[in-house]
Amino acid sequence: MKLQLYVPDGRYAPWIEGFAEVLPEAQCLTWEESRDAQADFAVVWRPPVEMLRGRTDLRAIFNLGAGVDGILRLRDDDPAALPAGIPIVRLDDAGMAAQMAEYVSAAVLRDFRKLDAYATQAAAGTWKFIKPHRRADFTIGVMGIGTLGSHIARTLAQFGFPVRGWSRSAKHVEGVQPFHGDAGRAAFLDGLRVLVNVLPLTPDTENIIDADLLARLAPGAHLINVARGQHLVEADLLAAVKAGHIGAATLDVFREEPLPAEHPFWQEPRITITPHISALTLREDSIAQIASKIRALGEGKPIAGIVDIARGY
Numbered sequence: 322m323k324l325q326l327y328v329p330d331g332r333y334a335p336w337i338e339g340f341a342e343v344l345p346e347a348q349c350l351t352w353e354e355s356r357d358a359q360a361d362f363a364v365v366w367r368p369p370v371e372m373l374r375g376r377t378d379l380r381a382i383f384n385l386g387a388g389v390d391g392i393l394r395l396r397d398d399d400p401a402a403l404p405a406g407i408p409i410v411r412l413d414d415a416g417m418a419a420q421m422a423e424y425v426s427a428a429v430l431r432d433f434r435k436l437d438a439y440a441t442q443a444a445a446g447t448w449k450f451i452k453p454h455r456r457a458d459f460t461i462g463v464m465g466i467g468t469l470g471s472h473i474a475r476t477l478a479q480f481g482f483p484v485r486g487w488s489r490s491a492k493h494v495e496g497v498q499p500f501h502g503d504a505g506r507a508a509f510l511d512g513l514r515v516l517v518n519v520l521p522l523t524p525d526t527e528n529i530i531d532a533d534l535l536a537r538l539a540p541g542a543h544l545i546n547v548a549r550g551q552h553l554v555e556a557d558l559l560a561a562v563k564a565g566h567i568g569a570a571t572l573d574v575f576r577e578e579p580l581p582a583e584h585p586f587w588q589e590p591r592i593t594i595t596p597h598i599s600a601l602t603l604r605e606d607s608i609a610q611i612a613s614k615i616r617a618l619g620e621g622k623p624i625a626g627i628v629d630i631a632r633g634y
């Protein structure tokens with residue numbers, strides 16, 4: 322069995338060693354060394370178009386992340402870029418849900434417990450009580466209730482916050498008030514104190530966080546984006562922050578990464594910037610998950626995480 326790997330940073334050795342350990346029957350080759358060779362499976366993150374176009378040999382393409390926009394976007398320039406009939410399989414949690422729930426909880430609790438205001442006071446040597454938020458007023462909405470979003474929503478609900486979830490089709494998550502579809506969008510957004518975006522990036526969700534959406538949130542609301550930079554109309558967020566309607570934003574993803582040095586977000590103290598680290602792809606967990614899916618496919622068993630290409634995630 323042959324596996325063909327592509328990782329944009331070219332750091333192949335730990336992946337090859339990892340697969341050799343858990344899937345010793347497989348020969349792992351880098352894309353660069355095996356361009357003309359056939360393979361059974363491709364394991365990729367943001368692959369070049371030449372790697373997948375016209376392939377008929379592969380039995381599946383494994384994406385080294387939860388979001389598959391890095392593969393599906395190849396069709397933007399070339400509608401035939403993806404080989405027909407070959408399943409694309411996303412990572413299904415693989416340690417990412419817990420990391421994202423930590424990141425989002427940290428941002429929410431920092432805001433809820435007014436830790437920034439206390440830090441400012443402490444820097445001035447001030448010992449003073451600040452009136453706390455009421456938990457019941459701190460409604461949090463999670464947009465995108467898939468594997469990651471439902472774990473985030475459940476975690477926040479466990480802190481006792483009122484939590485709403487919004488998804489394309491109806492979904493139930495314990496302790497989370499469900500909303501779905503276009504019809505449920507306005508009611509979901511209405512008066513949210515915190516909005517967490519975990520949506521997949523598709524043509525329908527690109528630019529979804531715009532001036533109109535932000536205006537529906539509660540005054541002083543906090544936007545947390547851990548999905549993709551292309552969901553957010555950056556100028557609309559900046560305007561809403563400057564106008565005081567949005568009180569804070571915690572952004573882990575950007576249209577251009579790394580965020581350019583001249584980007585105005587860097588100058589806005591109410592925007593917290595992190596370099597796309599809310600959920601790292603954990604190598605060992607990812608390799609173990611892909612290896613077990615390869616084995617399941619070999620035994621003719623169904624696997625989770627197959628992307629619905631028409632839907633875009």
Ligand code: OXD
Pocket residue numbers: 385386387388389600601602
């Ligand atoms: C992912 C990511 O999609 O890391 O997994 O952004």
